[in-house]
Amino acid sequence: MNKKLAIKIILSLFIAALSKTANTQSQEDSLKQDTIISIDESLIEEAHKAYEDMAYKKAARLFEELIEQNYLDANIYQKLADAYYKTREIRQAEEYYKILVTSTIHRQKDVYNLVKVLKYSGKYEEAEKWLERYSKAQVNEHPLNSNMNLEEYANEIKSFPRHEIDTLPFNTEHSEFGPTIYQDYLYFTSPRKRDEIIEYKYPWDETNFLDVYKISLSHLDTTPEKISGKVNSKFHDGPVSFSKNGKDIYFSSNNKNLGFFPVRGKDKINHLKIFHAKIKNGKIKSLEELSFNSDEYSCSHPSVSKNSNIIYYTADKNDGYGGSDIYYSVKEGSGWSEPINAGKEINTEGDEMFPFIHESGTLYFASDGHPGLGGLDIFKAEKKNGEYEVENMGYPLNTRFDDFSIFVEENQKEGFFASNRKGGKGSDDIYKFRVTRDKRNNLVLKCIITDKETKETLDNTTVRLTDSDENKIQPANKVKNTQSILFYINPASNYTIKADHPEYFAKENVLKKSNLLSKTDTFEYKIALAKKPVWGIYGQIFDKENKEVIKNANIIVKNRLTSEQEKYQTNEEGKFKIKLEKNTDYNLIFEKEGYHTLKEEYYTRGREEGWINLNEIMDLIMEKIPEKEITFLTGKIKDKETREGVKAKIQLIDNEENKITATYLSGENGSFKIKLPEVKKYGVEITADDYLYFAEQVDFSALPAKNDSIKKDFNLEPIEVGKKVVIENIFFETGKAKLKPESYEALNKVVELLRNNKDLKLEIAGHTDNVGNYTTNKELSSSRAKSVVEYLVGHGIDESRLDHKGYSFKQPIAPNDTPEGRQKNRRVEFEILEK
Numbered sequence: 001m002n003k004k005l006a007i008k009i010i011l012s013l014f015i016a017a018l019s020k021t022a023n024t025q026s027q028e029d030s031l032k033q034d035t036i037i038s039i040d041e042s043l044i045e046e047a048h049k050a051y052e053d054m055a056y057k058k059a060a061r062l063f064e065e066l067i068e069q070n071y072l073d074a075n076i077y078q079k080l081a082d083a084y085y086k087t088r089e090i091r092q093a094e095e096y097y098k099i100l101v102t103s104t105i106h107r108q109k110d111v112y113n114l115v116k117v118l119k120y121s122g123k124y125e126e127a128e129k130w131l132e133r134y135s136k137a138q139v140n141e142h143p144l145n146s147n148m149n150l151e152e153y154a155n156e157i158k159s160f161p162r163h164e165i166d167t168l169p170f171n172t173e174h175s176e177f178g179p180t181i182y183q184d185y186l187y188f189t190s191p192r193k194r195d196e197i198i199e200y201k202y203p204w205d206e207t208n209f210l211d212v213y214k215i216s217l218s219h220l221d222t223t224p225e226k227i228s229g230k231v232n233s234k235f236h237d238g239p240v241s242f243s244k245n246g247k248d249i250y251f252s253s254n255n256k257n258l259g260f261f262p263v264r265g266k267d268k269i270n271h272l273k274i275f276h277a278k279i280k281n282g283k284i285k286s287l288e289e290l291s292f293n294s295d296e297y298s299c300s301h302p303s304v305s306k307n308s309n310i311i312y313y314t315a316d317k318n319d320g321y322g323g324s325d326i327y328y329s330v331k332e333g334s335g336w337s338e339p340i341n342a343g344k345e346i347n348t349e350g351d352e353m354f355p356f357i358h359e360s361g362t363l364y365f366a367s368d369g370h371p372g373l374g375g376l377d378i379f380k381a382e383k384k385n386g387e388y389e390v391e392n393m394g395y396p397l398n399t400r401f402d403d404f405s406i407f408v409e410e411n412q413k414e415g416f417f418a419s420n421r422k423g424g425k426g427s428d429d430i431y432k433f434r435v436t437r438d439k440r441n442n443l444v445l446k447c448i449i450t451d452k453e454t455k456e457t458l459d460n461t462t463v464r465l466t467d468s469d470e471n472k473i474q475p476a477n478k479v480k481n482t483q484s485i486l487f488y489i490n491p492a493s494n495y496t497i498k499a500d501h502p503e504y505f506a507k508e509n510v511l512k513k514s515n516l517l518s519k520t521d522t523f524e525y526k527i528a529l530a531k532k533p534v535w536g537i538y539g540q541i542f543d544k545e546n547k548e549v550i551k552n553a554n555i556i557v558k559n560r561l562t563s564e565q566e567k568y569q570t571n572e573e574g575k576f577k578i579k580l581e582k583n584t585d586y587n588l589i590f591e592k593e594g595y596h597t598l599k600e601e602y603y604t605r606g607r608e609e610g611w612i613n614l615n616e617i618m619d620l621i622m623e624k625i626p627e628k629e630i631t632f633l634t635g636k637i638k639d640k641e642t643r644e645g646v647k648a649k650i651q652l653i654d655n656e657e658n659k660i661t662a663t664y665l666s667g668e669n670g671s672f673k674i675k676l677p678e679v680k681k682y683g684v685e686i687t688a689d690d691y692l693y694f695a696e697q698v699d700f701s702a703l704p705a706k707n708d709s710i711k712k713d714f715n716l717e718p719i720e721v722g723k724k725v726v727i728e729n730i731f732f733e734t735g736k737a738k739l740k741p742e743s744y745e746a747l748n749k750v751v752e753l754l755r756n757n758k759d760l761k762l763e764i765a766g767h768t769d770n771v772g773n774y775t776t777n778k779e780l781s782s783s784r785a786k787s788v789v790e791y792l793v794g795h796g797i798d799e800s801r802l803d804h805k806g807y808s809f810k811q812p813i814a815p816n817d818t819p820e821g822r823q824k825n826r827r828v829e830f831e832i833l834e835k
Contacts, residue, residue, distance in 0.1 A: 039071045047076065054269065056083040060092075074105035085113055088402070088420070088427075093117045101130070108137055116350070116368055120375045122400045124151035154373050154400075156486070159476045162394040166432040167424070169221040174208070175428040177418035178239025178301070178354070178405045183246060185214040186416065187227070188430055189238030212238040212251065229284030230277060235270075239301055239405060242279075243308045244359065249277050249284060250311065252300035255293075263295060272298040274313055291335040299327075299339070301354045301405070312355040312363065315339055321347040326355045326365055345388035346381055354405040358412065363388070366404035374400025378417060397433050442488040444476075444522040445511075449485075449499050452528040461485070461529075462500040467493050491516035497527070503579075504529035535604040538577040539614035541570055541590060544623040549574025553622070556589040556657075567657070577611075580604050593677055595622040631679050632709045633700065637670040637686060640715040645670030646688050648716065652676075653683035655697070676700060676710070684714070685749075690835070691716040692725060693753045719757065719835050724765075726813075726829045730788070737783035739791060747788065750830065751795045761834040763803040764788045769822035770809040782806025788828055803833065 047062035063080040066073075081096035097114040100106040111134040118127035128150050170176075178189040191208035211232045215224040231237055235254035242249055252272045255263040263270065273293040278286045290311075293299050301314040309331040316324045317339060325347040329336040342363070346352060350369025353376075357363055361383065366376040370390060377398040381388040397403060401421040408415040414434045420427050449461040463485045465473040473495070476486040489495065491513060498508040507529055516523065541550045551572050558565040561584070570576045580586065583605045590598040600618050614620060637648045650672060652662040661682070666672040676682075679701050686694040694716055703710050717723075727750060731740040739747075754760055766781030766788075785804035793799045814821035 039066065039069055044071070048079070051079045051083060056086045059083045060087065060089070074100075074103070077105075078107065078110065081110065081113070085117060090117050090120050094121060108134060111137070112349070116375070119150065119372075120400060120402075122154075122374060124154055150371070153371055156476055157373060157392060157398070158395045159474075159488070160394065160437070161396055162435060162437045163397045164434045164436055165396055168430050168432060170215055170224050171425040171429040173426045175426055176430045177428045179407045179416035179418065179430050180240060180242065181217065181407060181409070181416075182214075182242040184217050186217055186220070186430075187212060187214045187240055187242075188224075189213070189240075190224075209234065210236040210238050212240055227284075230287045231284060236272065239354075241302045241304050241311075243304055244306050245308075247279055248304070248308065249279055250290075250302040250304055251275055252302060252313075255295060266296060269298075271295065272300040274299045274302045274311070290329075292329045292337065292339050298324075303356045305357050306359040310357070311336065312342070312357050314353040314355065322349040322369055323351040324353050326352045326363075328355075343388065345390060351376075356406050356408060358408050359410065360412065362408075362412070364393075364406045364408060366402075366406070373398050375402040375420075376404045378403050378406050402428070443491045443516060443519055445487040445489050446522050446524045447485045447487070447497065447499070448524060448526045449501065450526055450528050451504075452530045455528075457484075458501055458504070458529065460501065464498045464500075465489075466496050468495070489516070491519060497525070499527040499529060501529055503534065504531050533582075533609040534579055534611070535582045535607060535609055536577065536579045536611045537602065537614050538575070538611055539620050540573070540575045541620045541622060542574065544621045550592055550595070550622055553590055553592040553595075556587075556591070558587040558589065560585040560587055582607075582609070590620070590622060592622060595624055598622050630708065631676045631705060633672075633674045633676050634709045634711050635672060635713045637666050637672065637688070637714050637716060639691075640717045646691065646716055648686050648688035648691070650674065650714075651685045653685060655681060655683055673709075679705075679710070686714055686716060687752065687756055688716055689756065690719050692719060693749050695749060719760065719832060721832050721835055724829050724831045726827050727788075730828045732784055732787070735780070737780065737787045739787050744791075747791050748795070751792060751797060754792065754797050754801065757835065759835060760832065761801045761803075762830040763805060763833055764792075765804070765811075765829050765831060766806040767811055767825060767827050767829070768809050769825045770812075770816040771822065774808050774810075778806050778808040780806070781808055784828060 043062065043066065047059055047066060050056075050059035050062060060080060060083040063076045063083065066076055067080070077096055077100055081093055081100060084090075084093035084096065094114070094117045097110050097117060100110045101114055111130055115127045115131045115134060118124075118130065131150070172190075172192065174190055174192050176188050176190045178187075180187050189210050189212055191210050192213070193208060212227050213224040214227050215222060226232060231240070231249070231251055231253075233253060237253045238251055240249055240251040252274050255271050255273050271294070274290045276288050276290055277284045290299075297315055297317045299313050299315045303312045305311070310328055311331075312326060312328045314324050315327045317327070320341060321344060326342040327339040328342060329339055331337075341347060342352075342355075346363070346365065348367060348369025350367060352365055352367045352369065354366045355363060356365070363381045364378065365381070366378050368376050370377065370379055370392070372379075372392055373395065378393045379390050380393060381390045383389075392398065393406075397417065399419065399421045401419060403417060403419040403421070406415060406417040412435075414432070416430055416432055418428045418430050420429070445465070447463050447465075449458045449463070450456060451458060463475070465487050467473060467489075473487050473489060476488050493516075494513050495511040495516075496508065497511055498506060500506040507527055509527065511525070541553050542548065543550055549570075551570055551574050553570045553574070555568040555570070555576055555578070556565055557568065557578060557580070559581075566578075568576055568578055580602075581604065584603075585605060586602045588600045588602055590600075598620070600614075602614070633652075637646045637650070638644060639646055645668070646666075647668050647670060648666050650662075650664045650666060651660050652674065653659070654661045654677075661677050662674050664672055664674050681697060681699040681701070684694070684696050684698050694714060696714075698712065700710055700712075703712060727746055729746040730743045732738060732743075733740060754762070764785045766783070766785035768777040768781050770777075782805065785806055789799070789802045789804045792802060809816070809825065812821075812825045813827070814824040816822050816825060
């Protein structure tokens with residue numbers, strides 16, 4: 001979903017909420033009526049049925065169609081987000097989960113899923129914030145660890161590469177996963193195209209059903225063959241597991257009668273079951289279903305132990321810890337025990353799947369619930385003192401994408417696994433790995449920075465470590481918001497370490513190798529910093545009428561001598577704390593929407609160092625603006641040529657603070673009504689499909705006001721092939737083609753125009769005045785046009801949508817006999833080639 005559609009949804013929900021208010025104004029009623037659209041009830045039913053049938057790809061398309069028609073139902077946003085997540089459309093899932101979790105209609109599951117998709121996208125810092133929120137709301141028996149710094153953990157893993165990874169030539173654009181080895185063949189599972197008259201599709205993601213294939217380990221560059229026998233059916237089959245003696249095969253397959261008719265549980269889902277067959281003379285015979293299977297939940301991804309007495313598998317039983325868990329069953333005579341959960345050391349609130357039990361007893365599995373790099377990571381678990389200890393398999397075996405279904409050879413140093421990481425041929429590919437490093441051999445230097453007086457540990461410190469050759473050593477963990485900084489160093493070297501903190505004096509020490517060589521494992525090194533003197537202010541802001549604190553109020557601190565200013569904000573308790581410079585005069589400006597601005601003066605000149613409570617020397621009380629003083633901007637956005645109304649997005653830019661103060665989506669007829677935070681000069685920016693970008697400075701204080709409104713219409717110029725537009729405020733270095741930074745703002749508007757109109761193609765044309773000869777000006781104008789194209793391409797615009805050309809002084813738009821005319825002729829413009 002694009003950003004414009006997200007705004008549309010939020011505004012639609014907002015308008016729908018307003019419609020319930022008794023005193024809604026007539027103009028707001030008309031805007032509400034614009035959003036009411038007749039929806040085909042059969043489309044709603046079809047979308048929900050597709051979701052219930054687990055046809056998530058189809059459901060997503062239908063839900064998107066309903067949203068495009070402004071169908072307002074919280075349930076479809078939840079199902080659409082889930083559908084995108086289940087089909088691994090991560091970007092779309094993230095956008096919809098964000099809409100949900102910032103509303104009042106979300107489930108805690110939506111917050112947890114947002115954490116997972118953010119990790120999948122490598123947005124660890126943002127994921128941490130939502131994980132903390134989720135953990136605070138948890139009431140279950142197994143709360144997640146919200147104190148872990150996800151980015152620090154990921155960086156620590158990636159700082160120590162442990163494997164060599166090889167791609168394999170037999171991978172295709174389809175998915176390949178579930179590798180296992182049997183008699184010099186690599187077996188795997190894939191939804192490759194079947195050679196059938198009727199080809200059945202798996203509704204979940206509209207791919208083919210899974211089959212089991214094999215390929216010779218010595219000829220991995222050949223075409224795999226589908227295995228014969230009773231394993232493959234018309235539904236999902238695989239992955240497989242072989243007994244150590246090679247006489248038995250275990251595999252998962254859809255629940256079915258007579259090998260053809262699907263059997264559904266009470267939840268109407270065709271679950272997976274695990275089957276067993278004998279291998280005699282290379283042929284698969286005596287197919288049977290294992291006793292622990294059920295019609296009411298899935299059992300899949302089998303892995304049998306060395307002695308064939310224990311089988312591990314994935315199941316989504318209701319008594320587990322999360323979505324899917326690792327279970328095992330023990331051989332009992334001719335049957336198997338009921339499923340036994342592998343326990344809380346293995347299973348989490350997330351999903352655990354694809355177990356592989358190595359002959360050494362080490363259990364390997366994939367999980368998105370244990371701390372990792374993103375999606376599914378591969379872990380190994382070894383029993384110590386009767387309990388499993390779980391370890392992340394490390395980087396680059398694991399990435400921020402889905403890494404899963406591992407097969408580890410006898411030496412535990414190499415094997416195969418599947419991943420949907422970037423650079424592969426298909427959605428999932430099989431890779432070969434080799435372990436190159438098990439443990440770090442370097443010394444871990446753990447730096448802790450403290451306050452010299454209080455002995456308290458400081459965070460937000462900067463530590464620089466250099467070796468004897470002045471090479472900078474990078475920290476192994478994230479430095480921001482952490483109280484200890486780790487470095488992996490060679491103890492047989494000398495180092496210089498410098499600690500810095502904005503509120504303390506910096507300190508530099510030398511670490512000599514004579515002291516380091518005697519250390520083992522982790523060397524904890526403390527540096528005490530002396531605090532700098534500080535001149536600062538703090539306080540709390542109150543509402544004049546009800547005496548309540550005012551949270552999120554803006555505080556602008558302006559240096560009266562230099563005119564430089566910094567912006568701060570009160571916290572949830574209406575409090576603030578600001579550090580100032582000594583011997584300086586300040587203007588303090590307190591702002592909050594709906595309140596009169598409060599202005600005060602403050603001086604550090606002549607004051608002793610320390611913190612001053614402003615509440616003791618001034619009244620930090622803000623008064624609300626009465627309703628009648630609020631002014632609205634009303635009007636209509638029109639087509640410049642036809643004068644008809646145009647639906648568009650409007651933004652008001654506060655030039656003084658360089659920020660967007662209002663964003664609004666007009667009605668279908670172009671009408672709008674926007675509350676002005678203050679009647680003054682604003683930048684007005686308007687965008688609409690099939691129209692050129694509009695930007696203008698408007699001084700609203702100079703316009704007449706009637707009652708509580710200022711009326712102003714805006715005209716948009718339609719995009720037409722052949723139209724030429726001069727890009728204003730483009731500046732180059734004199735006689736050169738290098739863009740000056742002050743040109744970026746104007747070029748960013750061209751970027752936005754191209755992003756909003758995906759089919760638009762432009763010619764960027766450079767022009768000069770007639771000073772100098774034609775050839776020199778031709779070369780200069782062409783180079784400048786090329787510089788503009790390079791800027792646009794560097795900001796994500798496809799180069800195929802852009803041409804450039806220099807015209808020297810052959811196309812003037814003003815006489816070249818005056819300075820003003822020559823200035824107009826020195827320009828860059830674009831011509832619309834296609835739309």
